Each structure stands twice: as C-alpha cells, then as structure tokens.
Amino acid sequence: MxxxxxxxxxxxxxxxxxxxxxxxxxxxxxxxxxxxxxxxxxxxxxxxxxxxxxxxxxxxxxxxxxxAGGERVAAPVLGATVMRLFGLEIGSVGLTETQAKDANLDVIAMQVKYPSLPHYFEGGEEVPVRMIAEKQTGKILGAQILCREAAALRVNLISTAILAGVTVSQFADSDFCYSPPCSDIWAPEAIAAQTIMRRLKRS
Ligand SMILES: Cc1cc2nc3c(=O)[nH]c(=O)nc-3n(C[C@H](O)[C@H](O)[C@H](O)COP(=O)(O)OP(=O)(O)OC[C@H]3O[C@@H](n4cnc5c(N)ncnc54)[C@H](O)[C@@H]3O)c2cc1C
The missing domain is CATH 3.50.50.60 (FAD/NAD(P)-binding domain)
Known part of the structure; x- marks a missing residue:
C-alpha cells in the first residue's frame, strides 16, 4: 500500500x-x-x-x-467462504442479516435445521441453514451453513443462485437430485428457501 x-x-x-x-x-x-x-x-x-x-x-x-490488451470484467464479489474448525464446516455467502440491514436492505432471515439424508437411511446429519432474502423481490441475498461435510457445495450452489438473481420460490422449486445415500428429496438449503417463501406469502 x-x-x-x-x-x-x-x-x-x-x-x-x-x-x-x-x-x-x-x-x-x-x-x-x-x-x-x-x-x-x-x-x-x-x-x-x-x-x-x-x-x-x-x-x-x-x-x-x-x-495484455484484453477487456475482461472483474468477477463479482459475494464473499463466499468456507472453513473447517474441530470437525465442523462453516460456510457463508452473500450478506448476513446484520450486513443486509446495515446496507438498508429490507430483508427476511429464517433459520432451519434439516437432515442431509432421509431419516430411514443411516448416516447423514442435521444441517442448520440460515438464509436471507429481500422482502420485496424474494431474491436470495445470503446464507450461512454449519455441517460436518459438503458445506462448500451448498455455499457454491447458493452463490450461483444469488449471482443469477434467483428468488426463494425458484430456489425451493429447483430440480435438485435425490437418492437416499446421497441426498434427501429436499436439501436443507431448499427447506430454508421454502420457509422464507411461505413467510413472505403470509405477509
Ligand atoms: C492463514 C491464511 C489462510 C487463508 N485461507 C484462505 C482460504 O481458505 N480461502 C481464501 O479464499 N483465502 C484465504 N486466505 C486469503 C488469501 O491467502 C489471500 O486473500 C490471497 O493470498 C491474496 O493474494 P495476493 O496476491 O493479494 O497476496 P499474496 O498471496 O500475499 O501474494 C503477495 C506476494 O507478494 C510478495 N511480496 C510482498 N512484498 C514484495 C516486494 N516488496 N517485492 C516482491 N514481492 C513481494 C509476497 O512474498 C507474496 O508472495 C488466507 C490467508 C491467510 C493469511
């Protein structure tokens, strides 16, 4: 500097x-x-x-x-991060609720805890997801995730959704894959989006 x-x-x-x-x-x-x-x-x-x-x-x-003479636009910055601490992965992308409010955005934030695999299949874990969306548009603005594995994949998925301007309704209805040993019908982050979607419909 x-x-x-x-x-x-x-x-x-x-x-x-x-x-x-x-x-x-x-x-x-x-x-x-x-x-x-x-x-x-x-x-x-x-x-x-x-x-x-x-x-x-x-x-x-x-x-x-x-x-070297090119015209490449700088990649967008959302602050996608992930780290592992004592066996727990902590992922974050976009804005937290506090950051969104500091930026004078009218947001809704909901936290859910949902299993990564169906209850009838062994393994899996309860994954807490906190998602933040803009109240007026329903667009996803951020999320934070805690889990033992695959936090990076969930963060990357939500990052792409934010960059594409995806709403909680579109995200909740996305054609995500399902197979008992790999993923439940609903991914924890889809459940978070569904929860916000329902709350927005009621308000
Ligand atoms: C402990 C740690 C963990 C991190 N973990 C992550 C992570 O998990 N994920 C993530 O996305 N980011 C992580 N980061 C951040 C990431 O490393 C930095 O954002 C990134 O390296 C910045 O790149 P840079 O090119 O600006 O600087 P640097 O990578 O620091 O490169 C600067 C280079 O310039 C050289 N230099 C300095 N002064 C001179 C000089 N006068 N003359 C010639 N050369 C000079 C230095 O030796 C260095 O090689 C971590 C950072 C730290 C410190």
Missing part, C-alpha cells in the same frame, strides 16, 4: 486500491487485484476489501488479461 500511495494511485474508502470494472487503477497501465485492491460488493455495490484467495485469483487473471 505504501508503494501505491507513493505513486499517487487512488486509495478508496475501504482502504484499498480503487479500480474500474476492468481493474484499471487511476494510473494509466497500472492494474490492481488481490488483498490490496478494493472491489464492489455484488449486492450492496459498496467498496469492500475481500481479502480472499478466490477473488485474488479471479481478479488476477482478469488484470493480467487486461494488462
């Missing part, structure tokens, strides 16, 4: 190097990506420091391509 400041590159409100959607900085022929760069959050449109290897890699590829 010292180098960036010394060179007169514009530093933004979040404390990172500012760029346009092609990752061009305020100095000609200088591009930015990674932990030192600010990005626009896909939902709030506010500048954020993502500080994630996922975004650093995607923006690094785009910045490299653009430095």
């Amino acid at each position: 010292e180098l960036a400041r010394a060179s007169g590159i514009h530093i933004g409100k979040a404390g990172g190097i500012v760029s346009d959607k092609f990752l061009r900085t305020s100095v000609e022929n200088v591009f930015t990506c990674g932990d030192c760069a600010e990005s626009e959050h896909f939902i709030t449109k506010k500048p954020v420091l993502s500080a994630l290897g996922t975004i650093a890699s995607r923006h690094g590829m785009a910045a490299g391509e653009n430095a």
Whole structure:
C-alpha cells in the first residue's frame, strides 16, 4: 500500500486500491487485484476489501488479461467462504442479516435445521441453514451453513443462485437430485428457501 500511495494511485474508502470494472487503477497501465485492491460488493455495490484467495485469483487473471490488451470484467464479489474448525464446516455467502440491514436492505432471515439424508437411511446429519432474502423481490441475498461435510457445495450452489438473481420460490422449486445415500428429496438449503417463501406469502 505504501508503494501505491507513493505513486499517487487512488486509495478508496475501504482502504484499498480503487479500480474500474476492468481493474484499471487511476494510473494509466497500472492494474490492481488481490488483498490490496478494493472491489464492489455484488449486492450492496459498496467498496469492500475481500481479502480472499478466490477473488485474488479471479481478479488476477482478469488484470493480467487486461494488462495484455484484453477487456475482461472483474468477477463479482459475494464473499463466499468456507472453513473447517474441530470437525465442523462453516460456510457463508452473500450478506448476513446484520450486513443486509446495515446496507438498508429490507430483508427476511429464517433459520432451519434439516437432515442431509432421509431419516430411514443411516448416516447423514442435521444441517442448520440460515438464509436471507429481500422482502420485496424474494431474491436470495445470503446464507450461512454449519455441517460436518459438503458445506462448500451448498455455499457454491447458493452463490450461483444469488449471482443469477434467483428468488426463494425458484430456489425451493429447483430440480435438485435425490437418492437416499446421497441426498434427501429436499436439501436443507431448499427447506430454508421454502420457509422464507411461505413467510413472505403470509405477509
Ligand atoms: C492463514 C491464511 C489462510 C487463508 N485461507 C484462505 C482460504 O481458505 N480461502 C481464501 O479464499 N483465502 C484465504 N486466505 C486469503 C488469501 O491467502 C489471500 O486473500 C490471497 O493470498 C491474496 O493474494 P495476493 O496476491 O493479494 O497476496 P499474496 O498471496 O500475499 O501474494 C503477495 C506476494 O507478494 C510478495 N511480496 C510482498 N512484498 C514484495 C516486494 N516488496 N517485492 C516482491 N514481492 C513481494 C509476497 O512474498 C507474496 O508472495 C488466507 C490467508 C491467510 C493469511
């Protein structure tokens, strides 16, 4: 950052190097990506420091391509994360309820706990999912998940849904796969979407 400041590159409100959607900085022929760069959050449109290897890699590829004359738009930033702690996987994508309210969004958040496999099949686990959706449109804005395995797959699925502007109704009715040893008829995240959908219909 010292180098960036010394060179007169514009530093933004979040404390990172500012760029346009092609990752061009305020100095000609200088591009930015990674932990030192600010990005626009896909939902709030506010500048954020993502500080994630996922975004650093995607923006690094785009910045490299653009430095060589390309016109690749920087990948959207939703903050999809997953980690394992003492055998428990913790996944998050998009906004939490607090972040959504801080961004003045009118949201509904519901938490469910649903088994990953049918009750008549051994194995599986109760998966808590908290989902956040915009009240007016029903669009999914975020989710947090706790489970022993496959949190990354659930986070990635919801991430794609958010980026595509999918509503809780569309997500709840999605053609997800089912087979007792692999997945129940309803995935926990689909149950979370269904719960919000019903609540929105009642309000
Ligand atoms: C402990 C830890 C765990 C993480 N886990 C995850 C994770 O699970 N998932 C995830 O998405 N992200 C994770 N991250 C974040 C991720 O590592 C960073 O967001 C990503 O590496 C940022 O990439 P970058 O290219 O901006 O910086 P870096 O990867 O830090 O690369 C910067 C490079 O520049 C070099 N350098 C520094 N100064 C100079 C200099 N003066 N001259 C020449 N070279 C220099 C450094 O040696 C380094 O190689 C983790 C970070 C940490 C610290």
